[in-house]
């Protein structure tokens with residue numbers, strides 16, 4: 293499947309499917325207290341947020357969003373059954389190509405201690421760490437991905 297078929301811009305009809313993705317990844321990868329933050333994020337109708345569709349099923353979501361002149365990867369998550377099948381890699385390749393196309397030279401990522409090794413595979417480096425930063429036992433790792441333009 294090509295990337296253009298895989299990724300689809302977020303719209304409010306996708307809210308339930310995205311919340312189901314969150315719930316399937318909580319509490320293993322997201323702290324329970326993050327649920328309201330994610331719902332609020334979706335309700336803000338974020339420009340740049342996308343879902344990943346496989347056979348018309350929402351299997352993931354992610355965003356490359358601009359905030360205060362900075363770009364960041366936001367709320368990236370795949371359904372547990374999709375994790376480990378290469379979709380995350382396709383997301384990162386898509387994000388990097390988009391950044392190059394748009395002349396974005398730096399992307400921030402607010403990762404966890406569990407996801408940071410994944411982002412590191414694509415060149416992201418940790419710049420700050422906060423123990424229990426996302427909630428009890430969910431440590432926050434702030435990372436930066438520099439893009440070669």
Ligand SMILES: CC(C)(COP(=O)(O)OP(=O)(O)OC[C@H]1O[C@@H](n2cnc3c(N)ncnc32)[C@H](O)[C@@H]1OP(=O)(O)O)[C@@H](O)C(=O)NCCC(=O)NCCS
Pocket residue numbers: 317321367368369370371374375376377378379380381382402403404406407408409410413
């Ligand atoms: C993190 C996530 C997006 C990665 O997507 P994925 O589809 O599982 O990753 P892929 O199958 O494309 O893996 C690509 C590579 O990264 C590695 N990888 C994937 N997740 C990893 C992790 N958590 N830690 C270390 N390496 C990881 C894979 O082994 C693979 O390595 P290889 O190319 O050497 O074989 C996905 O696992 C996920 O949704 N996790 C739960 C939610 C989450 O933690 N989101 C991040 C919030 S900041």
